[in-house]
Amino acid sequence: MRSVMTFALMTLRSLLRRRTIYGISMVLLLALFGIGQVPSFNVDSEGTFLLDFGLFGLEIGALLLAIGLAANIYPRDREQRTAMPLLAVPLSRGQYLMGRFIGAALVQAAAMLVGCIGLMLILVMHGHPIPSDLFPAALLLIVEGWFLLAVVFFFSFWTSPPLNAPLTIMLFVVSQMTVLQFVELFPQASGLMRFIRLILPHMDVFHIKDPIAHGMEIPSLYFLLAALYGLAYMGFMLAVALAVFRSRDLK
């Protein structure tokens, strides 16, 4: 564990010294503040609008951060041969993956929290109350971001970064679809489509912006179960990513 945490810290410091994270975070914050500047047709619905679009912005931010942070880590390590001295001597492949993942996950969580605080500031600046479920919703978005991070790591072990991004975005879009929406893509093969949808993740469980924006109360148990679902799927994706990584030769 000491090796993993040391390597995670190294990854964290390395990512913080790159400009990517600051660029994506800045775009996210600007987008959130941009939403605050959009005039509302109805003063009564402004708070709903801000929450709805703000949480949507954070979700997209989680996706972009996952791609921006992780898509290039392993390909860069492989091409620049920086992985060789690490994997040849002190680290196993599992430790390498976990160290890289934890480092990137910490950066992503920090960026998402900053985004959430930004959204709260916008709400306060516009004179709207901060819903009690906003913070748990942000935590759920962090879990979603970690899951996406695991997906990006999985793709990074067998594709190039330019292919990784569209594949992750495609999975993100598809996993937000309901079974019916998914079957409608190819109604001729409805059985197959239902099966595929069954094994794909159901990221719609993280979709709670609408109830929060409309002031509906969400049971605490829902947050807990959704977070556990996300963490379990994240663990599954990391296990598959490790299996792929272990089977790869480091030429």
Next chain:
Amino acid sequence: MSEDPATGEEVAGDAVFPYFLYKSKGTDMTETPLSVSELTKVFRKSFGISSFKAIDSISFEVRKGEILGFLGPNGAGKTTTIKCILGLLSPTSGKARLWGSRPASLSVRRRLGYVPENPDYEDAFSPVEFLSMFAHMRKLPDDRKMHELLLDRVGLKGWESVRIRSFSKGMRQRLSLALALQPVPDLMIMDEPTGGLDPNARKEFRDIILEERDRGASIFLSSHLLSEVETICDRAVILAKGKKVTEGSLDDLLRVEEHYRIEYIDGWKTPEETRNAISVDAGNLQNTIDALRNEGRRIIGIDQEHRTLEDVFLSATGGGRR
């Protein structure tokens, strides 16, 4: 000069490197450090339609306390062999064992030092930061003084806190040597460690390798520099086209049956006009001398012939092209 942490005395940087503070745990020096048996690696390309055999059933071992030179022309399979030994590539068949264990075992890999070919590291860190992180990953004490001593030993004194971004290739190689030396390794695997270094730096590397051998470490040295291998290695393995073509101690490889070179001239001419030479083995030496004299030729010199490692290498690799 630096201070010995044990005694507090001022000592020359690399003369008394305090190994006792850094010594890795679980050292069992009774087993063969590295054994490679029938190792084969086939790379499949184009979805398995075509394949390329990079190494073909090679076997050898590195014995305790020796320096084994690993030679071969470009593309002979040296780096592929090293990557199989380190677990970076999975062999198609055969096996590599470190102290009898699989290379994937972290406990044996922590006893290793590895100097890669063209080393590169995340350039946002300084050498001291790297040594500190590697110390944690290797479960060694993270002692800045030790890191500084190590960097001093490999010639990076004054560069301890400078980011690797500004390092030259040679300096990166020095850092990779420092990282390899950090665990006081029982086995060092070095892949072209001195390629691209200037002659002074090469000499420093060679001295450190010899110091490590004298300490009891085993060294597996892949190199193109035959003179270097000839100078420091105890034994050598030569690869060509992915196969082992010869192996032996340097003494055995360089030994030639007694051969003599006779230089002669025709009796009535000056040496500048007709200098000739023939090579004969010891058994025919006297007969040849007599025959030359009978033919009226004047013998101007007889020398014993010597073989260099380059002769052995070229003869074993057939000119060295794949």
